[in-house]
Amino acid sequence: xxxxxxxxxxxxxxxxxxxxxxxxxxxxxxxxxxxxxxxxxxxxxxxxxxxxxxxxxxxxxxxxxxxxxxxxxxxxxxxxxxxxxxxxxxxxxxxxxxxx
Numbered sequence: 001x002x003x004x005x006x007x008x009x010x011x012x013x014x015x016x017x018x019x020x021x022x023x024x025x026x027x028x029x030x031x032x033x034x035x036x037x038x039x040x041x042x043x044x045x046x047x048x049x050x051x052x053x054x055x056x057x058x059x060x061x062x063x064x065x066x067x068x069x070x071x072x073x074x075x076x077x078x079x080x081x082x083x084x085x086x087x088x089x090x091x092x093x094x095x096x097x098x099x100x
Contacts, residue, residue: 002052004022004052004082006019007051035076036073036074039093039095043093052082052085052086054086055076
C-alpha cells in the first residue's frame with residue numbers, strides 16, 4: 001500500500017506515514033461504486049496492485065451458497081482524497097465500460 005499523500009510505500013496499514021506524517025485515522029471513506037461478482041474481485045485486485053486503500057461491504061449470508069440480486073451487491077469505499085484516481089482505474093476496465 002502507498003501513502004495517499006506522498007506515495008511512500010508502506011508495508012501495512014499504519015496510523016501515520018513515516019515520510020509525510022499523514023494520519024490514517026483521519027481518513028474519510030467515500031462510497032466509490034456498487035459492483036456485483038465477479039467484478040468486485042477484479043476491482044479489489046486492481047486497487048491492491050495500485051496501492052489504493054479500500055474497504056468492501058458485502059451482504060453475503062453464509063446460509064445461502066449463492067448470492068443473487070440485491071444480496072450479491074458489493075459496495076466499495078476508498079479514501080476521499082483518492083476517489084478520482086480510483087474512478088479512473090475503474091473506468092479503464094472494459095468489463096465495466098462496454099464502449100472501450
